[in-house]
Amino acid sequence: MTPTECAALLTRIAAIDNRKLTAEAADEWSHALDSRLRPDDALWLARRHFSTSDDYLTPNRINAAYREVRRQRVKYMRAEPPPPDGLGVMESIAWSKAYVEAVASGADDPDLTACQQLNIARPEPGPAITQGRVSHLITQTTTTLTEGASA
Numbered sequence: 001m002t003p004t005e006c007a008a009l010l011t012r013i014a015a016i017d018n019r020k021l022t023a024e025a026a027d028e029w030s031h032a033l034d035s036r037l038r039p040d041d042a043l044w045l046a047r048r049h050f051s052t053s054d055d056y057l058t059p060n061r062i063n064a065a066y067r068e069v070r071r072q073r074v075k076y077m078r079a080e081p082p083p084p085d086g087l088g089v090m091e092s093i094a095w096s097k098a099y100v101e102a103v104a105s106g107a108d109d110p111d112l113t114a115c116q117q118l119n120i121a122r123p124e125p126g127p128a129i130t131q132g133r134v135s136h137l138i139t140q141t142t143t144t145l146t147e148g149a150s151a
Contacts, residue, residue, distance in 0.1 A: 005039045006030045012043060013057055016050050032059035036105055037066050045069070070104040077103045081111055084122045094118055 001009070007026035014021050033042065045065045049057050083095040098117045102110035115122050 001030055001033055001037055001039055001042060003027045003030045005042075006033065009039065009042050009046065013046050017056065029059055032063075034063045034066050036070075037062070038106065041066060041069070041106060069106075073106060074100055074104050077110075084115065084120055087120070091118070091120070095120065 003023070003026045006029040007021070007023070010019070010021055010026055010029060013019065019025075042062060045062050046057060049055075049061060049065065055061070077100075080096065080099055083092040087095060095114050095118055098114035099110050102113035102117075105113075107113040111122065114120075
C-alpha cells in the first residue's frame, strides 16, 4: 500500500485507538505492510482486529491476519479452470501460479487477472448452444450415421 493509502487506513484506526497520525507513520506502515495487501483488505482486517481485541494494532498483526486470509482463500477456492488453449507447459504453469495468486489476493475474476498479468487472451466462447442448435446437430449426426450404415 502507498503512504497515502496507509494514511487513510491509519486515520480510520486512530478513530478507534486515538493514535497520533504522522506522515512518517504512514510511510513506515507502507513499507512494513505486505506489498500484496489491498486497502480494502487492510481496513477489513483492522476492523476485524478491533472487533475481537483491544490490543494495539501493528503492521505485523495485519500481516499475520492477511497471510491467514490468503491461505483460506486458496484452501476454499473453487476448482481451478484449465489454462487457456495453446499455452506451452511453462506458460501453463505460470498461468496456474498467477491464477492461485489472484485468488489469494481476493481478485474478483482470478481467471481474467491471471490472463491479464501474463498478457494472454482467453479465446471468446463459441456460439451458445440453443435447443434449435442441439436439434440440428442431432439430425445432422443421425443422417450421417444412417448414410454410413447403408453404404
